[in-house]
Amino acid sequence: MSYPIEDILSILVDNIVKYGSPFRIDHRRLNRWAYENNLKTGGDTVLYTGLLYQLTPYIEASTRYLAKMGRKMGTIARLASKLIDLTKLLRVDEKTVNYVNQVLDNIAKMVKNTYQDIGYLYDKEPYSGVLLYDLGMIRLFENHANRVMDIFRENGVKKVVTIDPHTTHIIRDIYPKYVDGYDLEVINYLNLINLDDLEPGLESGEEYVIHDPCIYARIVGIIDKPRELLEKGGAKILEPEYSRQMTYCCGGPIESIYPELSSEIAKKRLRQLASKSSKIVTLCPICYINLSRAALDEGMGEVEIRDLASILR
Amino acid sequence: MYPLEMEDIYRVLEETIRDTGVRRALEVSSERIEKNPMKVLSRYPYLESFREEVRKAKEEVLRNIDYYIDMTMKSVEEIMGTAHLAKSRDEVFKLVDQYVGEPPKLVIKSKSMVTEEIKLREYLERKGHRVVETDLGELLIQIAGEKPMHTIAPAVHMTKERAVKLLRSVGVKVSESSTLEEIVAQVRHYLRNIFIEADVGISGGNTIAADTGAIFLISNEGNIRNTTNLPPIHIAIISIEKIMPNMELAYKQALLQAANAGLYPPTYLSIIAGPSSTADIEQKRIYGVHGPGKVIVILYDGGRSKYLDDPVIWEQLLCIKCGRCQGVCPVWSITGNYWGGPVYGGPMGMGWTAITEDERLASRLSLFCLLCARCTEVCPMDIQLHKIIHELKARLMGRWG
Ligand code: SF4
Numbered sequence: 001m002s003y004p005i006e007d008i009l010s011i012l013v014d015n016i017v018k019y020g021s022p023f024r025i026d027h028r029r030l031n032r033w034a035y036e037n038n039l040k041t042g043g044d045t046v047l048y049t050g051l052l053y054q055l056t057p058y059i060e061a062s063t064r065y066l067a068k069m070g071r072k073m074g075t076i077a078r079l080a081s082k083l084i085d086l087t088k089l090l091r092v093d094e095k096t097v098n099y100v101n102q103v104l105d106n107i108a109k110m111v112k113n114t115y116q117d118i119g120y121l122y123d124k125e126p127y128s129g130v131l132l133y134d135l136g137m138i139r140l141f142e143n144h145a146n147r148v149m150d151i152f153r154e155n156g157v158k159k160v161v162t163i164d165p166h167t168t169h170i171i172r173d174i175y176p177k178y179v180d181g182y183d184l185e186v187i188n189y190l191n192l193i194n195l196d197d198l199e200p201g202l203e204s205g206e207e208y209v210i211h212d213p214c215i216y217a218r219i220v221g222i223i224d225k226p227r228e229l230l231e232k233g234g235a236k237i238l239e240p241e242y243s244r245q246m247t248y249c250c251g252g253p254i255e256s257i258y259p260e261l262s263s264e265i266a267k268k269r270l271r272q273l274a275s276k277s278s279k280i281v282t283l284c285p286i287c288y289i290n291l292s293r294a295a296l297d298e299g300m301g302e303v304e305i306r307d308l309a310s311i312l313r
Numbered sequence: 314m315y316p317l318e319m320e321d322i323y324r325v326l327e328e329t330i331r332d333t334g335v336r337r338a339l340e341v342s343s344e345r346i347e348k349n350p351m352k353v354l355s356r357y358p359y360l361e362s363f364r365e366e367v368r369k370a371k372e373e374v375l376r377n378i379d380y381y382i383d384m385t386m387k388s389v390e391e392i393m394g395t396a397h398l399a400k401s402r403d404e405v406f407k408l409v410d411q412y413v414g415e416p417p418k419l420v421i422k423s424k425s426m427v428t429e430e431i432k433l434r435e436y437l438e439r440k441g442h443r444v445v446e447t448d449l450g451e452l453l454i455q456i457a458g459e460k461p462m463h464t465i466a467p468a469v470h471m472t473k474e475r476a477v478k479l480l481r482s483v484g485v486k487v488s489e490s491s492t493l494e495e496i497v498a499q500v501r502h503y504l505r506n507i508f509i510e511a512d513v514g515i516s517g518g519n520t521i522a523a524d525t526g527a528i529f530l531i532s533n534e535g536n537i538r539n540t541t542n543l544p545p546i547h548i549a550i551i552s553i554e555k556i557m558p559n560m561e562l563a564y565k566q567a568l569l570q571a572a573n574a575g576l577y578p579p580t581y582l583s584i585i586a587g588p589s590s591t592a593d594i595e596q597k598r599i600y601g602v603h604g605p606g607k608v609i610v611i612l613y614d615g616g617r618s619k620y621l622d623d624p625v626i627w628e629q630l631l632c633i634k635c636g637r638c639q640g641v642c643p644v645w646s647i648t649g650n651y652w653g654g655p656v657y658g659g660p661m662g663m664g665w666t667a668i669t670e671d672e673r674l675a676s677r678l679s680l681f682c683l684l685c686a687r688c689t690e691v692c693p694m695d696i697q698l699h700k701i702i703h704e705l706k707a708r709l710m711g712r713w714g
Pocket residue numbers: 573631632633634635636637638639661691692693694695696698
C-alpha cells in the first residue's frame with residue numbers, strides 16, 4: 001500500500017490554516033520560559049521562535065503515533081482530522097517539554113544580555129509557515145506569511161531575534177518575496193551573543209562533536225560563531241566527517257513525505273557523528289528530533305544529543 | 314514501465330531502501346563521488362578558475378542558441394563532416410536510419426545520456442540491427458535492461474556476482490570465481506571483434522566547439538576511441554546546450570567535467586574534427602583512411618529550447634553532467650537514480666527530467682528532496698539546484714489548499 005501522503009499533508013496543512021501551526025501548541029506549557037524571564041508582551045524588538053522548538057514534543061509524539069498506526073494512518077488520519085483535533089491524540093512527553101523550556105530559557109537569558117527589554121508574543125507567537133514553503137505550497141505560504149507580518153505590525157514589532165535556521169532563513173530571505181512592504185529587521189541570536197557575556201558552563205575540555213544544520217551552514221552563513229561560543233563555554237569541538245559547508249542533512253525535511261527514507265538519512269548522519277563522539281551538539285530542533293530518534297532506533301543509548309543553547313550559560 | 318504516479322515512486326524507493334546489495338554499492342560509490350573531485354580540485358587548483366569562464370560561455374551560448382547552432386553546423390560542414398539539427402527523437406531516428414541503412418547492421422555505441430533519453434538503442438534493435446554498448450557499465454545496464462544509475466558511472470549499483478551473471482548470459486566467458494581482472498579481460502576479448510566488424514559507431518559528445526566543429530569526448534576505458542575510430546561511419550548525437558563557443562572553452566569544459574567527476578586527468582580526451590583523410594598520394598584528398606570516412610553530427614534539441622526562457626529551470630541547461638551533485642546528495646546515496654525519471658535521477662535529474670521528459674513527473678520526484686543544498690554547494694557550474702527543485706515542488710503543490 002502506498003504511503004498516505006495526501007492525508008498526512010492535509011492534516012498538517014489544515015492545522016496550519018486553522019490554528020496557525022502544524023500542531024496546536026499548548027502555549028502555557030511551552031511558553032513557561034518566557035513567563036519566567038518576564039519577557040514583555042510585544043514591542044519594538046521581540047524574540048521570534050516561530051514555534052519550531054515548541055513543536056518538538058508534538059513532532060516527536062506524532063512520529064511515534066504514525067509508526068504505531070503504520071500504513072493504516074491514511075484512513076484513520078482522514079477520519080481523525082475531520083472529527084477531532086489530532087493534537088489531542090498525541091501523548092506529549094513531559095521530558096521533552098521540559099527540555100524545550102530549558103533551551104528556550106537559556107536563549108532568552110542570553111539574548112537579554114543584549115536586549116534587556118526584549119519582548120515576546122506569547123500565545124500570539126506565530127509559526128513561520130516554513131513547512132508550507134518547503135512543500136511548495138506557495139499560495140498557502142503567501143497567505144500565512146502575510147498573516148504573520150500582520151501580527152508583527154499589530155504588535156509594533158520592527159525587529160525580530162530568531163533562534164533556529166529554518167525560521168531565520170524563511171523570514172529573512174523568503175518573506176520579502178511574498179510580503180508587500182516588508183520591512184522587518186531579522187537577526188539570529190547566535191550573531192547577537194557577545195562572547196564576553198558567556199560563563200563557561202561546561203567542565204573544561206568536555207568533547208562535543210558538532211552537527212551544523214544545513215540551512216545555517218550553506219544558506220544563512222552561520223558556521224564559526226557556534227564554534228566560538230562552544231569553545232568559550234569550555235567545550236572541545238570535534239568536527240565530524242562532513243561538517244561546515246559540507247555538513248550532512250539529518251533527514252528531517254522529508255519526515256512528512258517519507259518517514260522511512262528520512263530515518264535512513266538520519267541514521268547515516270548519526271553514525272558519522274557518533275564515530276567522533278557520543279556527545280553531539282545541534283543547533284536546530286529538527287536536527288535534534290531526527291538524530292535523537294535515530295539514536296533510539298539504532299539502540300545507541302550512550303549517545304547524548306543536546307542543543308547548543310542547553311549547554312551555554 | 315517507469316514510475317509516473319506517487320504510488321509507483323514510493324514502491325520503487327521502498328524496494329531500493331530494502332535492497333541491501335544496492336544500498337551497499339551506492340554507499341561506497343557515493344562516498345567516492347563525493348571525495349574524488351575534492352582531491353582532484355585541490356591538487357590542480359587551476360581548474361577552479363575554469364568554472365566561471367565556462368559558465369559565462371555557456372550562458373552566452375544559451376542566450377544566442379540559434380546563432381551558435383548555426384555556427385557549429387557550418388563549422389562541421391567546413392571540416393567535411395555532415396551536420397543536422399533534430400528537434401525531436403523522431404527526427405533523430407530518421408537521420409540515423411538514413412546513415413545506418415537497411416538492417417541488419419552491427420552498431421556499436423559509447424555511453425551517452427542523450428541516446429538514453431531517446432532510447433536509440435531500443436529503437437535500432439526494434440528495426441532489426443544488432444546494437445552493442447561498449448562502455449562496460451553501460452553494457453551491463455543494456456543486458457540487465459535497466460536504466461543508468463549515474464551520469465558517469467551507470468552501473469554503480471552493480472555487484473560483481475550480478476555482473477558475472479549478466480555477462481555470462483550474452484556469452485562472455487566468465488564465472489563466479491573470475492577475478493575482476495579476468496572479467497575485464499574477457500569483456501575486452503568479447504568486444505574486440507565487435508569493434509572491428511561494426512558498421513556504424515554512435516557516440517554522444519561531452520562538448521562541441523562552435524568555431525571548429527570539433528567534438529570532444531572523454532573516456533577512461535578507451536572504448537570511445539574504438540567506437541568513434543574503427544567503424545567506417547561515426548554518428549555523434551550531441552544536445553544543443555553542449556555547444557561551446559570555441560576550442561579553448563570546449564577544452565576547458567571537458568577538463569572541468571572530468572575533474573568534477575573525479576576522473577582526472579581523463580585517460581583519453583578525443584578531439585574529433587571531421588572524417589579521417591589523407592592526401593599523401595598525388596595531393597588528392599581521400600576520406601576514410603584508418604578512421605571513419607563519414608562523420609555525422611546531429612545536434613539534438615529534445616525539449617531544451619522550450620526551457621531557455623524558463624525563469625528558474627533554464628539554469629539546468631548549464632549542467633555539464635559531471636554527476637557530482639548526485640554523489641553528495643543524502644537521498645541519492647540511498648536511492649541512486651531510482652529516485653529519478655526514466656533517464657536522469659538525483660539533484661540534477663529533477664531539472665533534466667522536467668526538460669527532457671515531463672515536468673509533472675519531475676515535480677512529484679522533487680517532493681523527496683530535503684532542500685539541504687549540498688548539491689548546490691558542489692556544483693561546478695554554480696547551478697542553484699535546490700532552487701530548481703523547490704520550484705518544481707511549487708509547480709505541483711503551489712495551488713494546494
Ligand atoms: S548540476 Fe552541477 S554538479 Fe550536478 S551534474 Fe550538473 S554540473 Fe555536475
